[in-house]
Amino acid sequence: MARQAPVRDVAPTVQRLRLRYAKRGRLRFTSTRDFQRALERALRRTGVPMAYSQGFNPHPRISYTNAAPTGTASEAEYVELALVKRLDPERLRDALDEALPEGLDVLEVVEVRTPDLAARLEASVWTVELPGVGCEEASSAAAAFLKCDRAEVSRLTKSGMRTFDAREPVVRLETREASPGADGTPCAILDLVVRHVTPSVRPDDVLAALRLVADLVPPIPARVTRLAQGPLVDGASDGDPRRAVSDPLAADRD
Amino acid sequence: MSVESVFPQLEALLPLVTKPVQYVGGELNAVSKPWDSVSVHWALMYPDAYEVGVPNQGVQILYEVINEHPDALAERTYAVWPDLEALMRANDVPQFTVDCHRPVGAFDLFGLSFSTELGYTNMLTALDLAGIPLHARDRDESHPVVVAGGHAAFNPEAIADFVDAAVLGDGEQAVLAITEIVRAWKAEGRPGGREELLLRLARTGGVYVPSFYDVDYLPDGRIQRVAPNRPGVPWRVSKHTVMDLDEWPYPKAPLVPLAESVHERMSVEIFRGCTRGCRFCQAGMITRPVRERSARTIAEMVDNGLAKTGYEEVGLLSLSSADHSEIAVIAKGLADRYEGTETGLSLPSTRVDAFNIELANELTRNGRRSGLTFAPEGGSERMRKVINKMVTEEDLIRTVATAYGNGWRSVKLYFMCGLPTETDDDVLQIAELASRVIETGRQASGTKDIRCTVSIGGFVPKPHTPFQWAAQLDHETTDARLRKLRDVIRADRKYGKSIGFRYHDGKPGIVEGLLSRGDRRVGAVIEQVWRGGARFDGWSEHFSYDRWMAAAQNAFEGGPVDVDWYTTRERDYTEVLPWDHLDSGLDKDWLWEDWQDSLAEVGVEDCRWTPCFDCGVCEQMGTEIQVGPTGVTLLGMPPLPPRGDDLLAAAPSPGTAL
Ligand code: B12
Ligand code: SF4
Numbered sequence: 001m002a003r004q005a006p007v008r009d010v011a012p013t014v015q016r017l018r019l020r021y022a023k024r025g026r027l028r029f030t031s032t033r034d035f036q037r038a039l040e041r042a043l044r045r046t047g048v049p050m051a052y053s054q055g056f057n058p059h060p061r062i063s064y065t066n067a068a069p070t071g072t073a074s075e076a077e078y079v080e081l082a083l084v085k086r087l088d089p090e091r092l093r094d095a096l097d098e099a100l101p102e103g104l105d106v107l108e109v110v111e112v113r114t115p116d117l118a119a120r121l122e123a124s125v126w127t128v129e130l131p132g133v134g135c136e137e138a139s140s141a142a143a144a145f146l147k148c149d150r151a152e153v154s155r156l157t158k159s160g161m162r163t164f165d166a167r168e169p170v171v172r173l174e175t176r177e178a179s180p181g182a183d184g185t186p187c188a189i190l191d192l193v194v195r196h197v198t199p200s201v202r203p204d205d206v207l208a209a210l211r212l213v214a215d216l217v218p219p220i221p222a223r224v225t226r227l228a229q230g231p232l233v234d235g236a237s238d239g240d241p242r243r244a245v246s247d248p249l250a251a252d253r254d
Numbered sequence: 255m256s257v258e259s260v261f262p263q264l265e266a267l268l269p270l271v272t273k274p275v276q277y278v279g280g281e282l283n284a285v286s287k288p289w290d291s292v293s294v295h296w297a298l299m300y301p302d303a304y305e306v307g308v309p310n311q312g313v314q315i316l317y318e319v320i321n322e323h324p325d326a327l328a329e330r331t332y333a334v335w336p337d338l339e340a341l342m343r344a345n346d347v348p349q350f351t352v353d354c355h356r357p358v359g360a361f362d363l364f365g366l367s368f369s370t371e372l373g374y375t376n377m378l379t380a381l382d383l384a385g386i387p388l389h390a391r392d393r394d395e396s397h398p399v400v401v402a403g404g405h406a407a408f409n410p411e412a413i414a415d416f417v418d419a420a421v422l423g424d425g426e427q428a429v430l431a432i433t434e435i436v437r438a439w440k441a442e443g444r445p446g447g448r449e450e451l452l453l454r455l456a457r458t459g460g461v462y463v464p465s466f467y468d469v470d471y472l473p474d475g476r477i478q479r480v481a482p483n484r485p486g487v488p489w490r491v492s493k494h495t496v497m498d499l500d501e502w503p504y505p506k507a508p509l510v511p512l513a514e515s516v517h518e519r520m521s522v523e524i525f526r527g528c529t530r531g532c533r534f535c536q537a538g539m540i541t542r543p544v545r546e547r548s549a550r551t552i553a554e555m556v557d558n559g560l561a562k563t564g565y566e567e568v569g570l571l572s573l574s575s576a577d578h579s580e581i582a583v584i585a586k587g588l589a590d591r592y593e594g595t596e597t598g599l600s601l602p603s604t605r606v607d608a609f610n611i612e613l614a615n616e617l618t619r620n621g622r623r624s625g626l627t628f629a630p631e632g633g634s635e636r637m638r639k640v641i642n643k644m645v646t647e648e649d650l651i652r653t654v655a656t657a658y659g660n661g662w663r664s665v666k667l668y669f670m671c672g673l674p675t676e677t678d679d680d681v682l683q684i685a686e687l688a689s690r691v692i693e694t695g696r697q698a699s700g701t702k703d704i705r706c707t708v709s710i711g712g713f714v715p716k717p718h719t720p721f722q723w724a725a726q727l728d729h730e731t732t733d734a735r736l737r738k739l740r741d742v743i744r745a746d747r748k749y750g751k752s753i754g755f756r757y758h759d760g761k762p763g764i765v766e767g768l769l770s771r772g773d774r775r776v777g778a779v780i781e782q783v784w785r786g787g788a789r790f791d792g793w794s795e796h797f798s799y800d801r802w803m804a805a806a807q808n809a810f811e812g813g814p815v816d817v818d819w820y821t822t823r824e825r826d827y828t829e830v831l832p833w834d835h836l837d838s839g840l841d842k843d844w845l846w847e848d849w850q851d852s853l854a855e856v857g858v859e860d861c862r863w864t865p866c867f868d869c870g871v872c873e874q875m876g877t878e879i880q881v882g883p884t885g886v887t888l889l890g891m892p893p894l895p896p897r898g899d900d901l902l903a904a905a906p907s908p909g910t911a912l
Binding site: 049099 | 261265266268269270274275277278279280281282510512513514518560561562563564565566596895897898899900901902
């Protein structure tokens with residue numbers, strides 16, 4: 001007699017919530033899977049009434065979208081939760097933020113009122129700090145990159161080594177100077193706006209391209225932060241790069 | 255003087271290494287105390303990769319016990335992988351703790367937990383990266399006192415050159431006693447320097463300081479005697495035994511790492527010790543007597559631990575969990591309590607009987623029944639008499655049939671190869687046993703879709719066991735025997751396809767054997783092999799047998815001993831064993847008689863259920879067996895709070911239905 005998965009009374013989903021969270025400081029070294037485990041445990045500790053999947057090995061219903069790579073900090077990561085009881089989003093935000101370690105910070109929680117958040121995450125705004133690289137060197141490399149029509153790079157992805165164009169999805173690439181470090185080393189900053197395409201083009205791909213087209217080799221690994229993701233605004237190529245995308249949760253907020 | 259974090263230097267290296275998250279700390283329930291707020295600083299190390307070390311209960315317990323002390327702090331450190339090691343060397347980043355990233359060299363005490371000898375080379379890497387001289391004799395007051403603990407510390411002779419001290423047995427009270435001695439010595443202005451501090455520790459009789467003992471050898475290589483070389487240092491050092499586990503419900507706040515570990519669940523230790531008396535089992539021998547935690551404390555630890563960690567699975571841990579006198583009450587109580595909460599419960603099962611299956615059924619009431627594990631250890635009934643693991647073939651078949659009949663689809667059977675008096679035939683009987691298991695299992699389950707996995711590894715004789723005198727089987731014979739077994743299983747047309755075969759080759763066992771029954775002369779081998787690049791010897795992809803043998807050849811050159819002398823040589827009654835001055839409580843004559851009984855294939859009962867057979871532990875250590883039943887029938891827990899009530903929305907908002 002083969003054992004069947006127990007049929008349980010799974011309570012129906014009555015509410016969906018969208019979270020924006022940040023990955024900061026030393027916790028930027030967490031991978032997506034690390035975050036998933038931490039979130040699921042925090043949800044259990046806070047007693048959030050999650051909806052579960054059926055089967056022998058039921059999982060809480062959580063969808064993760066477009067997570068920033070390991071080692072990259074972010075101010076704009078998105079997750080969606082399905083619940084079997086209606087919760088106050090603000091209280092959930094406070095409780096979850098408290099339960100997660102410092103550095104994985106829940107910034108806002110809104111109730112889902114519109115479908116398909118993933119489709120609204122059209123592009124990301126990144127800043128890339130390059131300690132040890134002077135601003136001039138960085139801006140001439142950026143200019144060389146922008147002049148290209150294509151910039152092929154290769155990266156090991158889940159489906160093996162892939163070669164793709166890192167130039168086309170780059171909407172903006174600008175450079176500025178950070179205030180020098182305590183020991184006086186220079187530090188250039190790249191402001192980068194990249195459309196989400198498949199395979200995804202990430203800041204490290206753009207850095208790989210800068211190395212190829214302009215021999216830019218940072219002496220110290222770059223520090224990358226995703227500042228925002230969302231729909232590209234009209235005129236995304238002018239003005240403050242941080243305004244190049246709009247708030248993807250705006251539609252859920254009434 | 256405060257101690258700075260090395261994180262800024264480390265941070266720049268992390269993007270260049272694999273799985274950087276293992277070096278950043280940030281575990282839930284980790285503790286950071288200001289350096290200057292306390293006078294005694296402990297760095298605790300599990301000398302393996304973070305993913306193996308972080309779940310370790312011993313370290314978690316000691317970490318918490320020390321951090322609860324108002325005048326002490328503890329931080330943790332783990333072995334760094336070779337990629338980071340190279341970068342740390344190139345950039346002068348020292349061995350660091352993951353809690354506050356403080357340099358290990360700045361601590362007062364550096365405690366290492368050795369559950370296996372294969373962590374010795376990783377200790378040397380850590381010492382070296384920390385800037386602590388490898389040899390204890392080269393250290394001065396500015397260096398931490400290096401203390402070894404854990405099961406392997408019951409014979410620390412092979413690492414005697416590198417450690418300042420070793421502690422045998424339970425650590426909870428021992429670390430507090432050491433903390434107190436260090437605190438007082440520092441408060442008095444460190445009179446007499448390092449020597450005086452070590453003397454104060456040694457005089458307690460519960461801390462072994464190798465440098466205070468001289469070892470003399472006979473011309474043939476055997477030990478002549480081991481004697482203290484300072485007044486006031488005792489002839490023998492005894493182990494520590496915590497007597498009331500209900501008083502020590504640690505860890506109270508288990509660590510939850512961000513990185514994935516090898517043990518993704520919470521553990522609650524339900525008892526310590528084991529008196530089944532399996533003769534190969536060092537753990538069972540050195541942790542006597544059995545001390546149970548009460549059902550109520552266990553339930554509280556489970557409840558509290560789940561609330562503090564959010565883990566979705568709890569393992570009820572001990573050496574033989576089904577032997578707890580109230581295990582049925584505990585299993586049912588917990589299964590009832592967590593029904594419908596998606597909380598998994600598990601027992602590391604080893605006992606081969608139907609009761610174990612009932613328990614496993616209870617614990618997996620709501621979950622998946624994937625696999626059960628049993629450890630008959632000996633392939634033939636004769637072998638099981640030799641090792642005192644009395645399971646008849648009929649019992650085993652009946653148990654396994656019950657398992658398949660209850661919906662379990664796969665059963666794993668653990669065996670050892672190379673046990674004393676074993677022949678090819680004893681091992682080949684495993685194949686017959688496995689075929690019978692599948693045959694019976696197919697009948698019981700009514701399906702061909704069942705599996706049995708035979709997992710077998712080489713036996714390594716361990717100190718403080720009746721087999722401490724035994725000859726280890728050489729790796730060529732071990733491997734040949736295992737190959738024969740594999741061929742017989744493969745040739746089984748009818749059932750062979752349902753039988754999985756996993757084995758460990760014999761070479762690593764020889765190195766483990768050298769280290770576990772080694773004496774001080776083995777230290778030179780460890781140092782040489784480490785200098786030659788040995789790291790992470792417990793990992794087959796890093797382990798090199800040839801490197802070890804070359805180092806041994808060099809180190810033993812011109813002397814009377816070699817690797818075979820330590821491993822495949824049988825010892826006799828009169829030989830002074832390197833660990834004779836380290837007292838696990840077991841009477842050496844009792845062990846010898848048990849060894850003789852083993853050769854005569856005579857069993858010994860479990861002292862929980864039969865009169866004391868005078869193994870010596872309780873008398874020597876002033877301890878006693880602590881088992882129930884206490885008569886508890888309910889766990890006495892308040893009901894679980896409903897989920898999320900404190901977070902509920904003020905009023906149901908209309909919301910767009912999606
Ligand atoms: C859970 C477990 C595992 C887990 C988790 C390991 C981990 N990182 O903790 C996994 C599955 C990964 C595992 C793997 C292995 N395990 Co295991 N494991 C256990 C088990 C069931 C529990 C360990 C435990 O938590 N004990 C409870 C804690 C509290 O005890 P403790 O660690 O000894 O610590 C106390 C004292 O020793 C002391 N102490 C410890 N460190 C220090 C340090 C200092 C400075 C001081 C003062 C005191 C001190 O204080 C602590 C509190 O009292 C034990 C059986 C058992 N019940 O002990 C086997 C056991 C420890 N494992 C064993 C073995 C053989 C292994 C493997 C080698 C198996 C293999 N062939 O691969 C590997 C080795 C992994 C590795 N590289 O370390 C053997 C050890 C053999 C022996 N000494 O005779 C045991 C005893 C099982 C057995 N019966 O044979 N294991
Ligand atoms: S049952 Fe046997 S093998 Fe298991 S811990 Fe006890 S003595 Fe050791």
